[in-house]
Amino acid sequence: MGRPTESSTLTNSLTVRDNRTGKVYDVPIVDNSIQATAFKAMTAPAAPGEREENETYKGLRVADKGFLNTAVIRSEITYIDGDAGVLRYRGYPIEQLALHSSHLETAYLLIYGTLPTKPQLSVFEAEVSHHGVIHADAEQFCRSFRYDAHPMAILTSAFSYLGSYYGEANPSLQGQSLYTKGDAASLSIMDKQIYRLIGKATTLAAMAYRVRQGREFVTPPTGLSYTGSFLYQMDHLGEENYTPNPVLEKALDVLFLLHADHELNASATTVLQTGSSLVDPYSAIAAGCASLYGPLHGGANEAVIRMLISIGKPENVPAFIEAVKKREKVLSGFGHRVYKTSDPRSFIVRKTADEVFKITGKDELLETAMALHEAAMKDEYFVKRKLAPNVDFCSGLIYRAMGFPLDFFPVLFAVPRVVGWLAHWRQMMLQEGGVKIWRPRQIFVGASKRDYVPIEARPLVDGPKKTPSAIAHSGITKRTMLASFKGKVVPKL
Ligand SMILES: CC(C)(COP(=O)(O)OP(=O)(O)OC[C@H]1O[C@@H](n2cnc3c(N)ncnc32)[C@H](O)[C@@H]1OP(=O)(O)O)[C@@H](O)C(=O)NCCC(=O)NCCS
Structure with a gap:
């Protein structure tokens, strides 16, 4: 070669x-x-x-800042044709799955490769549901966060925390081939962690929701669907026979299915990068969760609503579009690294939005969103750059109509994406030839070898980015700064 x-x-x-x-x-x-x-x-x-x-x-190095054209794995899971606006899970078009499947059936498909039979699905659903229950100590863990903690901070930490309970699932303790052997015992340990992670994702997310409401936590109920159980755990306040609204339960299930996987996006790549060191799956999922939190990825649905609130009324849309073109603002919910025509999920989301709005009423920001959509689709700047609405443009409006707080939106993305992360992680653990640690290269452009200079002989290097910034201290009051101390002295900066 x-x-x-x-x-x-x-x-x-x-x-x-x-x-x-x-x-x-x-x-x-x-x-x-x-x-x-x-x-x-x-x-x-x-x-x-x-x-x-x-x-x-x-030898030559291959440079690819931002992974624009680097394939890091052979995968059988998800196929995207960004130019044609095609998304398929294991060969099945997303439109067909959204119409006929459920989130857990799709999870089975993504992770194991085929659509399950009825008994196979029942066992999988039962295992996920069974593993929804969490150790009572997790309550203290969630309560240790401040009342205004971002729920993604809680969820990210919670996945990592969860791993501390399962020594038998930790390759650092059990041996590095724990998940790569591919024999029955290894597969069984692997699948148990998969049930646990999918089952507990909704439980942890509901706890992150309730801790901020000052509510007691709810034990996952039996007999409800995945999203039904999630809604129950967030909303049940002790009412008898509490049943979540079936339209909202179904809408959330469709949104979960649409968000279950999206090939090698930033978070899935992070899970694989982290998992390539053969760390336990809880740590790898926590890393994926952290990656998803960013505004260019899973934080976009939240950013869309904040943007719409800042625009306010439809008449303010033209000024906003001009600001985007001058690069003063970003049109959140538009553009995609892969889709250069349309995001096929966005059509299903819009249909789902109609069904939800029928029972929740329309969101007041909808008109602004539609005006923005129309203006962007006609504007040369966006047309030329092939910037179309992505899945996040409308999903935030649905979540808002359902009454979720803004900062909970990324959680509603992360919970279903656990499925995709696990599908990719499992595939990598079982790939032919074993796992190779992901260690990219760099092009070193820094200083060549130079000798240490004694402090007295150094020339002054000053200026922004070159020296540590001056910062405002919020914790120390003026009074403290003016006080005198014996012994321990507050540094006067
Ligand atoms: C998703 C995203 C990060 C993809 O980034 P990317 O593949 O690196 O695309 P680029 O940043 O190279 O974009 C290409 C051009 O379109 C512009 N562009 C891309 N998305 C834009 C947006 N949302 N608003 C305004 N301009 C945008 C870029 O400025 C660039 O213009 P230039 O060629 O004149 O410099 C980007 O489109 C974005 O930031 N979108 C908003 C956030 C969002 O909705 N994320 C959710 C994704 S599901």
């Missing part, structure tokens, strides 16, 4: 000529991809003045 050659004999290959050396290399193309390691064979002597840190003798 990547060997110097006189002339290419392969048809399905790339012929690369290194003009530094005149050497020609054949790089095989497999599944329309080339191995980045093939470029390591392309070595050259350093050019005059070339930095030694470029290490030309070690």
